Every structure is written in C-alpha cells, then in structure tokens.
C-alpha cells in the first residue's frame with residue numbers, strides 16, 4: 001500500500017518507534033563500514049520551495065548511502081513557478097521518480113501532491129509541520145537518554161511547525177510535553193486539541209519558560225521567525241525576548257537536561273552561544289541523525 005509522510009499524525013506508536021530503531025541500526029551499520037544498496041535503481045525527486053542546508057543534504061546523502069539517486073528541484077526550477085497545477089506535477093513526477101521529498105509553505109501543497117502522486121510524498125517542512133526533523137530529534141533523545149516515553153520534554157518559544165510536530169509525537173508516543181509560548185504565538189489549535197483528546201500524558205501550554213523547564217529532561221527551542229516570517233523578525237525579537245534559552249533559564253532545569261535545537265540557530269536570540277556550545281546541547285548530533293533517520297524513512301516508504 002502507498003504510504004506518504006505528510007505529518008506524524010498518520011503513524012502509530014509502533015511505526016514511530018520502528019523509524020527510530022531502524023535509524024539507530026543504520027547509524028551503527030554505517031560506523032562498521034557496511035555498504036547499503038537497498039535503494040539501488042531508485043530515484044527520489046526533491047522539490048524545495050524554501051531554502052535548506054541540513055534537510056536537503058541529509059536526504060540526498062541518505063539516498064546515495066542506500067544506493068539510490070536524487071534529482072533536486074528548487075522553487076524556480078519547475079513549472080510550479082508558472083502555476084502548473086499541483087495535481088499535474090504529482091502525476092508527471094510519479095512517472096519519473098520513486099518518491100517525492102517536498103519542502104514548501106502550505107501544508108495543502110503536500111496534501112494535494114500526496115493525493116495525486118502514485119509514489120510516496122515526504123514532508124520535508126511546511127509552515128505547519130516538520131515531521132522528519134522531530135523523528136531525528138526523538139532518535140537523538142533516545143540515544144542520549146535511553147528512552148523518550150518516560151521523559152518530560154519542554155518546548156520554549158514559538159508555537160511553530162516544529163512545536164506542532166512535537167505535539168503530535170507526544171500524543172502518539174505518550175511522553176509529557178510542556179510548551180511555553182508568548183500570547184498569540186501558541187501552536188496550531190486544531191493540532192493541540194486533537195492531541196489533547198488522545199494523549200496519555202499531559203501536554204501543557206504555559207506562558208512561563210521557567211515553569212516549563214522545571215523538571216524537564218529535554219529542552220527544545222527554535223528560531224523566533226520561521227522561513228516566510230522574515231518581515232516579522234524585529235517585532236518577534238521583542239515579544240520573544242523573555243523566552244531565550246540562556247544560562248539563567250538552564251539554571252532552573254535539571255543539571256542533566258539536554259538542549260535540542262534543529263538549527264539553524266540565531267545566537268543571542270532564541271539561544272545563547274554559551275548554551276548552544278555547552279556540553280548539554282546536542283544540536284550537532286541532531287543534525288547528523290537527520291541523515292540516518294532519512295535513510296530509515298526512505299527505506300520504509302520506498303520498499304513497502
């Protein structure tokens with residue numbers, strides 16, 4: 001059966017854990033020098049309407065690392081830039097490639113491509129979700145802490161695409177999640193309400209970052225202005241100033257808490273240089289794990 005990865009919502013607890021376990025195995029195998037060829041003869045098309053360093057390169061590297069190939073198309077490279085309907089793009093691309101990895105603005109673009117594509121469509125970030133990132137981040141937490149389901153995860157800052165995907169993961173995997181966001185910058189209310197309806201552990205939205213990090217095992221932040229919100233950067237910098245992850249905030253958290261940042265980081269805005277470069281911060285392991293996780297995702301979706 002054709003499976004897409006539009007958001008984490010479509011996956012069960014077992015399926016999410018299987019991605020994590022498989023990515024950890026693929027990472028171990030790479031360290032032993034194992035040569036993988038399970039996607040030999042397969043090609044993935046990357047359609048990126050927003051810029052990317054990590055997600056693009058880690059998907060490309062993952063595909064090559066499994067013996068496959070990629071075709072990268074930026075926003076201006078296709079007839080989408082001249083308003084070719086997504087349903088036509090989906091059906092045409094499906095005749096050339098074995099999967100589509102899409103980074104775009106509206107979630108509805110991914111939904112429409114998935115509706116018409118006859119190959120798997122993978123969401124590599126939209127304004128609403130960043131599901132592959134959260135899978136890599138959960139893998140990193142499991143590597144560092146041995147588990148995520150018994151932990152308390154804190155999200156500090158904007159209730160953005162990353163926060164929305166964390167909320168869906170918390171509901172499905174059953175870990176505690178506390179979000180501290182300024183008024184007016186809460187996560188998507190539909191996603192939040194849906195998650196509350198099925199969560200087995202608390203998912204809480206607070207205003208106070210100090211309250212959120214108290215007792216937290218994992219502290220997460222992200223840029224205050226996401227891609228597409230550049231014009232709001234200055235206004236947001238003022239509103240989000242009390243939400244900076246700095247040494248004072250870290251002093252309120254357990255000493256063994258780890259700090260996650262999906263990168264790119266804006267130093268001295270959402271996180272200080274001191275915290276980002278501290279031993280508690282695992283941002284560069286997260287970045288590495290994107291490649292291992294993308295291998296696990298590509299393998300699962302392209303070799304059903």
Ligand code: CP
Pocket residue numbers: 051052053054055056125133262263264
């Ligand atoms: N974390 C992340 O998605 O980074 P890029 O925007 O560089 O892909």
Ligand code: NVA
Pocket residue numbers: 125126130160161162222223225226227262263264
């Ligand atoms: N929330 C950020 C994540 C970047 C990887 C953005 O959407 O720009």
